[in-house]
Amino acid sequence: MHILDTLKERGFIAQVTFEDDLYKQLEKEETTFYVGFDPTAESLHFGHFIPIIAMAHMQKAGHRPIALVGGGTAMIGDPSGKTDMRKMMTVETIEKNAEGIKKQLGRFIDFSNDKALMVNNADWLLHLNYLEFIRDIGAHFSVNRMLAADCYKQRYERGLTFLEFNYMPMQSYDFLQLFKKHNCRLQMGGDDQWSNMLSGADLIRRKEREAAFACTFKLLLTSEGVKMGKTEKGALWLDANLCSPYDFYQYWRNIADEDVEKCLSMLTFLPMDEVRRLSSLQGSDINEAKKVLAYECTKLVHNQEEAEKAQLAAAALFGQTGGSLEDIPTFIVSGSMLEEDNRLTTMLHLSGLCTSRSDARKMVQQGAVLVDNEKITDIDYVITRDMLQQPDGVLLRRGKKNYCRLIMQ
Numbered sequence: 001m002h003i004l005d006t007l008k009e010r011g012f013i014a015q016v017t018f019e020d021d022l023y024k025q026l027e028k029e030e031t032t033f034y035v036g037f038d039p040t041a042e043s044l045h046f047g048h049f050i051p052i053i054a055m056a057h058m059q060k061a062g063h064r065p066i067a068l069v070g071g072g073t074a075m076i077g078d079p080s081g082k083t084d085m086r087k088m089m090t091v092e093t094i095e096k097n098a099e100g101i102k103k104q105l106g107r108f109i110d111f112s113n114d115k116a117l118m119v120n121n122a123d124w125l126l127h128l129n130y131l132e133f134i135r136d137i138g139a140h141f142s143v144n145r146m147l148a149a150d151c152y153k154q155r156y157e158r159g160l161t162f163l164e165f166n167y168m169p170m171q172s173y174d175f176l177q178l179f180k181k182h183n184c185r186l187q188m189g190g191d192d193q194w195s196n197m198l199s200g201a202d203l204i205r206r207k208e209r210e211a212a213f214a215c216t217f218k219l220l221l222t223s224e225g226v227k228m229g230k231t232e233k234g235a236l237w238l239d240a241n242l243c244s245p246y247d248f249y250q251y252w253r254n255i256a257d258e259d260v261e262k263c264l265s266m267l268t269f270l271p272m273d274e275v276r277r278l279s280s281l282q283g284s285d286i287n288e289a290k291k292v293l294a295y296e297c298t299k300l301v302h303n304q305e306e307a308e309k310a311q312l313a314a315a316a317l318f319g320q321t322g323g324s325l326e327d328i329p330t331f332i333v334s335g336s337m338l339e340e341d342n343r344l345t346t347m348l349h350l351s352g353l354c355t356s357r358s359d360a361r362k363m364v365q366q367g368a369v370l371v372d373n374e375k376i377t378d379i380d381y382v383i384t385r386d387m388l389q390q391p392d393g394v395l396l397r398r399g400k401k402n403y404c405r406l407i408m409q
Contacts, residue, residue, distance in 0.1 A: 016214070037069055039069055049238065070121055074094045133173070176204055236251055330393075392405065
């Protein structure tokens with residue numbers, strides 16, 4: 001099956017330029033393509049997961065990925081989909097974030113023997129001669145067309161700075177540089193980047209008189225039309241220090257029944273026949289499909305060992321044999337912490353199960369908190385040293401799906 005047909009079947013493709021020509025290009029030869037990653041945080045999050053999986057599919061089909069870290073463009077900030085100007089970051093912060101992203105991408109893409117490349121656009125953007133840039137590159141951009149682009153519309157209504165206005169030409173220049181240096185002919189990414197990607201492909205066609213293409217991916221939405229990848233604690237990070245393998249596993253284990261098929265299709269490498277078989281399960285049997293989804297996603301993002309640990313921890317919480325509580329989120333309580341304030345509400349806050357002490361009090365009063373499977377409604381309830389020194393410590397639960405184990409240091 002042609003790689004574009006594979007991506008279509010699995011639900012990735014949103015828009016493609018010159019589709020027939022791109023089919024021929026990908027059939028004709030190994031094609032170098034790139035996906036950009038802005039280093040706005042020290043970890044990748046679920047929003048990056050779809051492009052990363054698509055990159056892996058492309059690489060498996062014999063094409064060469066370039067992961068471009070936007071160390072230069074991050075100094076401007078992408079205005080796409082934003083109503084306010086992004087917070088400016090220091091060079092040091094950008095470099096630190098870029099290093100973290102490089103490390104994470106290596107889990108998904110094979111960079112050995114030049115099978116894939118990782119580049120940073122700071123290498124060429126930070127040393128640009130501005131007069132030469134606006135003469136050689138700016139001449140190919142129509143201000144009228146730029147202002148009509150989706151990536152500028154929202155910001156233009158609220159106030160678009162000249163700094164942000166440079167983002168599209170800069171990103172287009174990235175594509176041109178990658179074409180010149182590595183014969184890169186395809187840019188792939190989220191559908192919110194469509195306008196920027198079109199301008200990059202167009203710049204290559206104008207400057208080099210060569211074919212270049214753009215392909216965007218669909219956002220993964222719930223059956224209710226809400227973006228996936230948000231938790232009560234914020235973004236669904238791909239870094240174990242920001243989102244534990246257990247929490248990551250549980251996120252996918254608890255998705256709606258209606259979302260199972262598209263998640264299995266887009267977020268795993270299971271054969272589509274198996275995806276369809278699992279997705280067709282009815283009633284309580286669909287939980288088996290969710291377990292497979294959670295396991296496969298956790299294995300991809302973390303590793304097989306962490307996926308198995310998360311699976312065992314989930315089994316233990318729900319009373320299944322062979323489970324272990326050791327791998328659920330755990331908070332260590334010191335003796336001094338216990339002496340200072342041993343109230344349940346304080347422990348709920350410190351362990352991260354509640355956002356604040358007032359939130360913890362509200363949860364307790366509403367009967368949403370359990371201590372070792374016993375519902376607690378007394379806001380003055382305390383956690384004692386003896387409780388913490390039990391073999392498994394103290395198991396806190398908020399709601400149906402949020403757990404934390406307290407143990408004594």
